[in-house]
Amino acid sequence: MGNFLRLLPRRGTRVKAPLRLPKLAFLPNTRIAVKLPLVVVGMAMLFGLGVGVAAYLISLQTVQEQREAALDAAVQAGYDQLTTYFREVETDVKLLARRSDTVNALEFFSYAATQDDLTGKSAQTLRQAYLADNPNDAANRFKLDSANRANNAYDIQHGRFHAVFRSLMLAHGYADVMLFDYAGTMVYSAAKRDDFALSAGPGGELERTGLGAAFKAAAASPEGIVKFIDFAxxxxVGGVAQSFIAAPVYKGPLVIGVLVFAVPADGLSLKLQGARGLGKTGEVLLVGMDGLLRSDSRFSEGNDVLATPLDLVAINAGAADDYRSMPLTASSVSFAFKGVKWQIAALQSTEEVFAPVTEMRN
Structure with a gap:
């Protein structure tokens, strides 16, 4: 009895109202037996929608992270490839400039060129023999070992040294390997292009070209110092984009001339076009500080070097809309060689990057 009385509410104590379900006002004339299942279904739908949105956002973040990782990896791979490439080019020109046979070749060619024509027209004579009278077309003049000029001092030295320089040019993909005497006259060319036997010295035909700048910089440098001139x-040779790398040739303490390699953009383009992990629309490009490409795109028919612009501000911000007529997602890093600065950019179609998220959303 005592226990029962303790269960009763004391006088003055407020009794809690019984728990009541909220009124379902959206279906006022519908029985509760029908309303409850509808509420459960509605709550399940809302929960499912929330899960779907969360999954979409998570997928979007995942794709963004994967995209950044892939582009960054491609940029780093391009950076490593170009670092290796230019290190090899620098080593080639530095070592060749210091070899004794290069010193001998430069001395012999310089002397023979001046003795070739006692009337002072040695450049014209050399150009006639190795360009105009060359039996090969312009692209294959390098194949000529001898101009068949009996007892000619220059032709004898040419037959002696040409095979070595030609082999280096072909094996390493250079456009030309050239020797200049100290005055700036090109006394030897492996490729025998239209600039052969012209002058890069003061007042010469090549003075105001990239080749002239390379000669001037190297001729004033200590032994072992390499100079590089950006693509222009x-x-x-018909306005083709070329860069030049040069080193002085010393005999003892005296500089006797300059060794120059003409470096085309082809080698750079092939290195960068081998990028992996960027799908069907991705690529890695080298861009100059003037906003013009220094490497060729694998997606264009023409040559893009010095012709196709790419907005540096846009790619540094992670996008590029002015190239290939499609929105592109981008990543980039600075790259420099011998004082020349560029940007390495990895690009991929934004549509392809976010294709998995788009498919999920649809």
Whole structure:
């Protein structure tokens, strides 16, 4: 009895109202037996929608992270490839400039060129023999070992040294290997292009070209120092984009001339076009500080070097809309060689990057 009385509410104590379900006002004339299942279904739908949105957002973040990782990896791979490439080019020109046979070749060619024509027209004589009278077309003049000029001092030295320089040019993909005497006259060319036997010295035909700048910089440098000139249209060979790397040739304490390699953009383009992990629309490009490409795109028919612009501000911000007529997602890093600065950019179609998320959303 005592226990029962303790269960009763004391006088003055407020009794809690019984728990009541909220009124389902959206279906006022519908029985509760029908309303409850509808509420459960509605709550399940809302929960499912929330899960779907969360999954979409998670997928979007995952794709963004994967995209950044892939682009960054491609940029780093391009950076490593170009670092290796230019290190090899620098080693080639530095070592060749210091070899004794290069010193001998430069001395012999310089002397023979001046003795070739006692009337002072040695450059014209050399150009006639190795360019105009060359039996090969312009692209294959390098194949000529001898101009068949009996007892000619220059031709004898040419037959002696040409095979070595030609082999280096072909094996390493250089456009030309050239020797200049101290005055700036090109006394030897492996490729025998239209600039052969012209002058890069003061007042010479090549003075105001990239080749002339390379000669001037190297001729004033200590032994073992390499100079590089960025890609520019080289008019003596039809305006083709060329860069030049040069080193002085010393005999003892005296500089006797300059060794120069003409470096085309082809080698850079092939290195960068081998990028992996960027799907069907991705690629890695080298861009100059002037906003023009220094490597060729694998997606264009023409040559893009010094012709196709790419917005540096846009790619540094992670996008590029002015190239290939499609929105592109981008990543980039600075790259420099011998004081010349560029940007390495990895690009991929934004549509392809976010294709998995788009498919999920649809």
């Amino acid at each position: 249209a080289y008019e003596p």
